[in-house]
Amino acid sequence: AQSVTQLDSQVPVFEEAPVELRCNYSSSxxxxxxxxxxxxxxxxxxxxxxxxxxxxxxxxNGFEAEFNKSxxxxxxxxxxxxxxxTAEYFCAVSDQGSGNTGKLIFGxxxxxxxKP
Amino acid sequence: NAGVMxxxxxxxxxxxxxxxxxxxxxxxHSHVYWYRQLPEEGLKFxxxxxxxxxxxxxxxxxxxxxxxxxxxxPSILRIQQVVRGDSAAYFCASSPSHADTQYFGPGTxxxxx
Numbered sequence: 001a002q003s004v005t006q007l008d009s010q011v012p013v014f015e016e017a018p019v020e021l022r023c024n025y026s027s028s029x030x031x032x033x034x035x036x037x038x039x040x041x042x043x044x045x046x047x048x049x050x051x052x053x054x055x056x057x058x059x060x061n062g063f064e065a066e067f068n069k070s071x072x073x074x075x076x077x078x079x080x081x082x083x084x085x086t087a088e089y090f091c092a093v094s095d096q097g098s099g100n101t102g103k104l105i106f107g108x109x110x111x112x113x114x115k116p
Numbered sequence: 117n118a119g120v121m122x123x124x125x126x127x128x129x130x131x132x133x134x135x136x137x138x139x140x141x142x143x144x145h146s147h148v149y150w151y152r153q154l155p156e157e158g159l160k161f162x163x164x165x166x167x168x169x170x171x172x173x174x175x176x177x178x179x180x181x182x183x184x185x186x187x188x189x190p191s192i193l194r195i196q197q198v199v200r201g202d203s204a205a206y207f208c209a210s211s212p213s214h215a216d217t218q219y220f221g222p223g224t225x226x227x228x229x
Contacts, residue, residue: 101214
């Protein structure tokens with residue numbers, strides 16, 4: 001069975017500092033990888049996704065993530081955060097296999113708190 | 117192009133009542149997924165539907181929960197005889213195919229008194 005672990009439940013950081021949100025997954029098959037952001041009382045918005053190809057993926061709002069197959073990780077990074085980046089961030093995987101229904105398996109989420 | 121619509125946004129029910137949550141997918145999307153987010157937890161997959169068919173309901177509780185996606189109209193997630201433990205945010209997502217990006221609605225926050 002697949003699982004996703006987000007290693008930090010909360011990450012406090014000062015404005016304009018760099019940030020890394022960690023995500024590890026376990027799966028016996030190849031997967032697609034996603035990062036979503038959830039602002040308070042809103043739905044999820046896709047930040048970026050890895051399907052294949054280059055392991056460095058660039059997304060919206062200046063975020064990027066790197067797929068590391070040997071470490072089964074997909075960490076999210078931003079070189080300089082803004083107050084408006086304060087939100088909950090979710091890492092998710094989806095099975096690439098022939099029986100794939102596209103359902104997403106989510107991590108527990110990481111709350112990014114950007115302080116002035 | 118309107119996004120995924122969910123209504124109501126907030127729903128309050130007393131124990132034992134029924135809750136009906138609606139999801140209208142994005143135009144051109146025929147695949148719908150339902151997820152539940154319990155307090156302080158991540159989202160958990162519940163069910164995946166295509167028009168008139170349930171494809172994967174492996175995440176649905178065995179009792180009281182059902183889902184449908186009729187040929188016409190929105191997808192409905194129905195919870196009968198609600199209990200306090202059903203209090204959660206329920207999100208629906210739609211996509212044009214099972215291998216495509218899922219676009220999420222704003223969610224329905226169900227509170228059971």
